[in-house]
Every structure is written in C-alpha cells, then in structure tokens.
Amino acid sequence: MNSPDSPLLIDTHAHLSMLDDHNARFAAQRKTPLPFPGAEALVSGLFAAGFGGIIDIGTEADDLPGRIAAFSRFPRVRFTAGLWPDPPNIAGRQELVPRLEAHIAAAPKGLVAAVGECGLDHHQDLPPGTELDKAGEAELLDMLLDMALRLDLPIIIHSRDAPGETAAALAKHPGVRGVIHCFSYGKTEARTFLDLGYHISFAGNLTYKNAHNLREALTFVPEDRLLLETDSPYLAPGPCRGKPADPGMVAENYFLAAELRRVSPEVLGEQIAVTGEKLFGLVLPPV
Numbered sequence: 001m002n003s004p005d006s007p008l009l010i011d012t013h014a015h016l017s018m019l020d021d022h023n024a025r026f027a028a029q030r031k032t033p034l035p036f037p038g039a040e041a042l043v044s045g046l047f048a049a050g051f052g053g054i055i056d057i058g059t060e061a062d063d064l065p066g067r068i069a070a071f072s073r074f075p076r077v078r079f080t081a082g083l084w085p086d087p088p089n090i091a092g093r094q095e096l097v098p099r100l101e102a103h104i105a106a107a108p109k110g111l112v113a114a115v116g117e118c119g120l121d122h123h124q125d126l127p128p129g130t131e132l133d134k135a136g137e138a139e140l141l142d143m144l145l146d147m148a149l150r151l152d153l154p155i156i157i158h159s160r161d162a163p164g165e166t167a168a169a170l171a172k173h174p175g176v177r178g179v180i181h182c183f184s185y186g187k188t189e190a191r192t193f194l195d196l197g198y199h200i201s202f203a204g205n206l207t208y209k210n211a212h213n214l215r216e217a218l219t220f221v222p223e224d225r226l227l228l229e230t231d232s233p234y235l236a237p238g239p240c241r242g243k244p245a246d247p248g249m250v251a252e253n254y255f256l257a258a259e260l261r262r263v264s265p266e267v268l269g270e271q272i273a274v275t276g277e278k279l280f281g282l283v284l285p286p287v
C-alpha cells in the first residue's frame with residue numbers, strides 16, 4: 001500500500017484510542033513483542049504513505065472529547081459517538097444517551113460522522129448468573145436510532161447473534177441510514193439489511209478459513225453499499241491473525257474482497273472511497 005500505484009484504502013471502523021493499550025497488553029504477554037510505534041505515530045505513518053481515511057469509532061458516553069483531542073489533527077479522520085450494548089451502558093441508558101448527545105453537540109463542526117457503534121449483541125460473555133437485559137438493550141438501540149434521525153447522522157450497527165431482532169429494530173426507524181459493521185451473517189441476512197437501506201461492512205474475519213458465509217455475502221452486496229473495515233485493534237486479517245490489528249491491515253481485506261468480486265483492488269478502492277464519502281462525509285485526497 002505504500003506505492004503510488006496501490007489502491008486508495010479507507011478503514012471505515014477502527015478504535016484508534018484502543019491501539020496503545022491493546023498493543024501494550026499484547027507485548028506484555030509475549031517474550032518478543034512486536035514493534036509498535038504508538039497509535040499516533042502509526043496513523044501519521046499511514047497518512048504519509050497515502051492512506052485515504054479512517055472512521056474512529058466510539059463505544060462509551062464520554063470517550064469522544066479525548067479521541068478528538070488525540071486524532072483530530074489528521075484531516076482524514078472522522079469520529080463517531082456511540083454506546084456499545086454492554087450491561088453498564090444498557091442499565092445507564094436514560095442518563096448516558098443525553099450525555100452522548102451533548103458531547104456530539106459540543107464537538108467541532110464536521111468531525112462527527114455518525115452515531116455508533118451501537119446495536120444488539122447476544123453473544124456476550126457475562127459473569128455467571130447474569131442475564132443480558134434484552135429489553136433494555138433494544139430500548140438503548142431505539143434511543144440511538146432516534147438520535148441519529150434527529151441529528152441527521154448515519155448509524156453504525158453492531159449485531160451479533162441477533163439478526164432478526166436487529167432488522168426489526170431498524171425497520172421501526174425508517175429514514176435512518178447506516179451500516180451493519182463487521183457483518184457476521186450470511187446472504188439471507190445481507191438481503192434483509194440491504195432491503196432496509198443499510199450498507200454492509202466486512203472486517204478481517206472475512207479472511208478466516210471457515211468464513212464461507214461472509215465471502216458468499218460479500219459477492220452479493222451491490223458496490224454502492226459495500227464498505228470494508230478492520231475493527232482495529234480486533235480481528236486482524238488472515239496473515240496477521242492473533243496480533244493487534246491496525247487500520248493499515250485493511251489492505252488484506254481489500255485484496256481478498258477484490259479477488260472475490262473479480263475487480264481490481266484499485267477499482268474496489270475507488271468504489272469504497274466514494275461510498276464512504278457519501279455515507280460519512282469523509283474528506284478524501286484527490287484520486
């Protein structure tokens with residue numbers, strides 16, 4: 001990706017503020033840690049090498065100001081603000097959703113590209129004896145869908161082991177646009193989300209050996225609804241699996257997706273850049 005002929009790459013879903021901690025934990029577990037220059041130096045290096053853009057994703061009510069302070073000096077980074085559906089965010093929703101909205105309102109104009117990530121996750125590892133408050137989780141998602149409509153922002157949806165419930169929630173909020181990020185289902189579910197007007201984004205698990213359903217779904221998504229992402233620092237693609245993922249690794253997803261869709265990586269890069277720009281208002285370098 002460093003050569004001038006390489007495709008234009010954007011990563012539509014990364015958690016930049018988690019990179020330092022995640023790499024430090026990874027290094028502590030290994031005798032020979034990987035060299036890691038720190039998140040800021042890494043992002044700086046990516047853009048110096050021609051990287052197209054990064055959407056930095058929020059998960060907590062108060063994480064937006066710190067992320068903006070750390071990464072808004074990069075003109076091709078945009079930010080989202082959301083509440084990941086863990087038990088504390090579900091339980092605190094009445095207080096946390098207005099707080100999140102206040103942070104979005106206070107952010108410099110044009111930096112916040114979407115609401116999310118948020119959604120339904122029925123695969124959570126909860127402490128024994130704890131049950132997920134599914135009704136509360138659904139209400140939290142409803143509140144954030146309402147917010148996205150009110151603020152006229154797209155929404156980034158996380159959905160795990162809950163395709164029907166997710167589709168039902170989105171169907172209740174026509175007029176909201178957005179993306180099903182880190183798509184983890186198959187062709188049938190892709191069809192449902194596309195029919196609801198949503199984009200579909202694939203992460204590094206696309207490259208995993210057993211992910212036939214994802215690769216099949218990928219070939220089925222129309223080009224103007226398709227996005228790629230890393231979900232960095234999670235889900236490092238095939239050759240890098242097991243390591244913390246950084247946004248540069250999205251290149252692996254582009255190369256595999258291009259092969260599966262029988263287009264060149266350059267063409268796919270331009271398509272996704274245009275789609276990302278339309279959905280999120282990313283400022284892109286001239287192609």
Ligand SMILES: [Zn+2]
Nearest residue numbers: 013057117231
């Ligand atoms: Zn994420």
